[in-house]
Amino acid sequence: MKFSETFIPTLKEAPKDAEIVSHKLLFRAGLIRKLSSGIYSYLPLGLRSIRKITDIIRQGMSTWGAQEVLLPLVVQKELWEESGRWQVYGKELLRFQDRHEKWFTIGPTHEEVMVDLVRNEVQSYKQLPVNLYQIGPKFRDEIRPRFGLMRGREFIMKDGYSFDMDEEHANISYQRMFDAYNWIFRQCGLNFRAVEADTGTIGGNFSHEFMVLANSGEEAIVSCSACGYGANVEKAEIGYPQPAAEAATTSRIQKVPTPGTCAVEEVSAFLKVPPAGIIKTMIVKTGHEFVAALVRGDRELNLLKLKNAVNAASIELAKDGDCPGLTGAHVGSIGPVGLKLKIIADTEVRYMRDAVVGANDDNFHYTGVNIDIDFTPALFADIRNAVSGDACPRCSSPMGITRGIEVGHIFKLGTKYSAKLHAEFLDEHGVSKPFIMGTYGIGVSRTLAAAIEQGNDRDGIIFPPSIAPYEIELVAINMKDRDIADTAHGLYTKMLEKGLDVIYDDRDISPGMKLKDADLIGFPLRVVVGSRLKKEGLLEIKVRKTGEVIMATQPQLYEKLHALRTSLMPQ
RNA sequence: CGGGGCGUGGCUCAGCCUGGUAGAGCGUUCGGUUCGGGACCGAAAGGUCGGCGGUCCAAAUCCGCCCGCCCCGACCA
Numbered sequence: 001m002k003f004s005e006t007f008i009p010t011l012k013e014a015p016k017d018a019e020i021v022s023h024k025l026l027f028r029a030g031l032i033r034k035l036s037s038g039i040y041s042y043l044p045l046g047l048r049s050i051r052k053i054t055d056i057i058r059q060g061m062s063t064w065g066a067q068e069v070l071l072p073l074v075v076q077k078e079l080w081e082e083s084g085r086w087q088v089y090g091k092e093l094l095r096f097q098d099r100h101e102k103w104f105t106i107g108p109t110h111e112e113v114m115v116d117l118v119r120n121e122v123q124s125y126k127q128l129p130v131n132l133y134q135i136g137p138k139f140r141d142e143i144r145p146r147f148g149l150m151r152g153r154e155f156i157m158k159d160g161y162s163f164d165m166d167e168e169h170a171n172i173s174y175q176r177m178f179d180a181y182n183w184i185f186r187q188c189g190l191n192f193r194a195v196e197a198d199t200g201t202i203g204g205n206f207s208h209e210f211m212v213l214a215n216s217g218e219e220a221i222v223s224c225s226a227c228g229y230g231a232n233v234e235k236a237e238i239g240y241p242q243p244a245a246e247a248a249t250t251s252r253i254q255k256v257p258t259p260g261t262c263a264v265e266e267v268s269a270f271l272k273v274p275p276a277g278i279i280k281t282m283i284v285k286t287g288h289e290f291v292a293a294l295v296r297g298d299r300e301l302n303l304l305k306l307k308n309a310v311n312a313a314s315i316e317l318a319k320d321g322d323c324p325g326l327t328g329a330h331v332g333s334i335g336p337v338g339l340k341l342k343i344i345a346d347t348e349v350r351y352m353r354d355a356v357v358g359a360n361d362d363n364f365h366y367t368g369v370n371i372d373i374d375f376t377p378a379l380f381a382d383i384r385n386a387v388s389g390d391a392c393p394r395c396s397s398p399m400g401i402t403r404g405i406e407v408g409h410i411f412k413l414g415t416k417y418s419a420k421l422h423a424e425f426l427d428e429h430g431v432s433k434p435f436i437m438g439t440y441g442i443g444v445s446r447t448l449a450a451a452i453e454q455g456n457d458r459d460g461i462i463f464p465p466s467i468a469p470y471e472i473e474l475v476a477i478n479m480k481d482r483d484i485a486d487t488a489h490g491l492y493t494k495m496l497e498k499g500l501d502v503i504y505d506d507r508d509i510s511p512g513m514k515l516k517d518a519d520l521i522g523f524p525l526r527v528v529v530g531s532r533l534k535k536e537g538l539l540e541i542k543v544r545k546t547g548e549v550i551m552a553t554q555p556q557l558y559e560k561l562h563a564l565r566t567s568l569m570p571q
Numbered sequence: 572c573g574g575g576g577c578g579u580g581g582c583u584c585a586g587c588c589u590g591g592u593a594g595a596g597c598g599u600u601c602g603g604u605u606c607g608g609g610a611c612c613g614a615a616a617g618g619u620c621g622g623c624g625g626u627c628c629a630a631a632u633c634c635g636c637c638c639g640c641c642c643c644g645a646c647c648a
Contacts, residue, residue: 012597012609013583017641037640091572092646109648143572143646157648209648409648443648459608478606512608519608530607540607 001470002492003505007044009033010517020216022452023148025461029521031448031469038145038153040445045469045521049448050156052467054135056187057158057442064180066131066160071113073137077103079112083420092140106139111417111439114161118435119423125165128425128435129173133160135444149449150405156444163418163435165427170412170436174206177410177440181210184442185408186570189464190451193404195221195230206412210442211404212450221404222386226397231386233401234304238382239391240347251354251368253337258365262332264297267365271356274298278356279349279369281334283323283341286312290326293383294336294345296352300385309344309381333358336375337366345377346384405450406443413437455545461522462545465568470503472561473523475515477530479508488529491539491554498558519544524568525561543568 007030014024017034026032031046042050058068077095080086086093086105094106107113118130135158145153162173178194185192190212197209209232211221222236223229231237261267268275278297283290284306291310295301307315320331326341327334335358336343355369371377388401418424418434427433448467455462465471474495476488485506492504503523505514511530518526528540532551539557541550543564552560 009581010609011582015582016577016584019642034640090646138648140647144642144644146642151647155648159648406648441648446648475607480606509606510608510610511606512610514609515607516609528607532607 001503003503004507006503010520018148020147020150020453021456022150022449025452025456026148026449029461032149038142040149040152048469049467050444053188053444053447054158056184056466057135060180060184060187061133061160064176066133068134069132070134070136071110073106074104075107075113077105079116080105083112083417092142094139094141108138108140110134110159111161112421115417115421115423118163119421122163123425125425125427128163128165129169130163131160131173133158133440149445152445155446158442158444160440162438165425165436167436170438174410174412174438177438178208181408181410185210187466188447188451189466189570191454192407193221193223193230195223195232196235197232197409208410209406210408212407212454213402213404214450214453215403216453217403217405219404219406220401222399222401224392224395224397224399227392227395229392229394233385234302236386237393238386239393239396247351247353249353249370249373253366253368253374255359255364255366257363259363267356268297271365271367273356279336279352281336281358283318283326283334284315285318286310286315290318290322291342291344292336292339294343294349294377295384296346296348299346299348302383302385306344306383309379309383328360329358329362333360333362333364335360335366337369339375343375343377344379344381344383347380347382348384350380405446405453407447407450408442410440411438413439460520463522463524465524465565466570468522468524470523471501471565472525472527473518474502474504474527475518475529476506477511477528479506483534484529487533491527491529500561525564527557
């Protein structure tokens, strides 16, 4: 493709509503334009990248046994009422009426439609498994769309659903998709991690999120470089090596005034005790019961872990107003000593000695407090958020925390939808059973944004070749110079003949602009026809990612391009 | 939905407080000079100042309502 014949409106400055780097660069490089809040148009370069991503997805899906379909975007209310989600889904579900005043939605996800399709067509276990997916636009009326393609209202998604006869087969389907997703994101040239994710209300431990590692990621993930364990920070378990010996207690409990202190840091500063020497006590409402949760002063309580530890149906922090009645003090002076509530302590608290705790008396704390002497927790459990350096639950190596962007999510659904929608088949004994389902999503447009969050520098985007709009840009430095222009034209023709994925910047503008545009858009390889051609007959190849410059004669060019491309592609 | 901010040419923004002529840079068009990091000279086009209403001799500027967009919190690929 010739640059002059393509619609690539690049910009020197980003519009002010672009907040994060991928949004700015997507916009400046002319890949997208905004139509409305959270709604974007894909321009030719943006679409090319999207296509490359979806081509990789299609290849992965078909290799691992899923087939593509295309489901309707517009879905009638009745189907969503069957699953109960018409009521449950809330305002993210865009609802509207047709001319007969019949209600519809633009699907934000397609479990209902897919289940409806399969329940009407699949009656026998002999027809299973079925694994279908589609790629297309979705609409979620996000309360707050932001970050360009990262969190749009309309976005492109691949959503897939598997139907199996039993758990065992469902696990196989799940594993296949897990493998497919790993392959897909590797092919996209992304640095990512599959992490164990929270399964929420559905239960089971069959859910993985695929996170692209980037500092700007919205989610914190914990990972172990030694054994590959990775988990969402909400879910990450913490391994505890056995302490060599339990430390001795050295002091006795003593009540001290701590006027005006509330937060751990304030108590820490006032008493000149490090936060790690303080036990933080929080009152939590689990179902209808209040319990006290204890973590080290420098740690954060993880409500989800606590909820699982006590098997609660719901969980929330108690309101400050509830605390005096339960403990005798306001938040800030609450402690476990003499407390009438059930106490759940983080595992780490067991080994703390001579600790500082709230005295259940406003503006007072106890020092020199010890477990079993001054108070006894009902339960020790892992109830805090993991931090960098915590031991891996699998191999005990120190884990690191990185930030990630969720680009894929696979989930074993069980019978949640098949049961509600009465999607059943007859097994080999003639018994009617609901399908065991799995659901598998990839945020396609978000993947593009994530790739840019991961690959960029001050000059612009650094695309992995497999998803770059074009792999190679050919630049003629000066179109008025006949030698240069003719050589460039010749090379362009030859490159097309050889099937290279090339765009030729043939615009009659200053060299500075062309080079700036090339860096901005981030084509992985750039071939420049310029002064070195005239002087020495040499072409320049520049690698966007490394800045490496390689000179080549015309006959050498293709071999060198091929070698460079290979070196940049995922193995 | 709650809290904060913004809306002036295609883009970035000044002007508003203290009412009276709508401005700059970038981009665009034309002519010329340039040609390896968003070049230079000259000329030009382009604006219902988000909308409606009000105050006033006079409103981009003051007041009210509405709309849109962005940022901070709960949802999610």
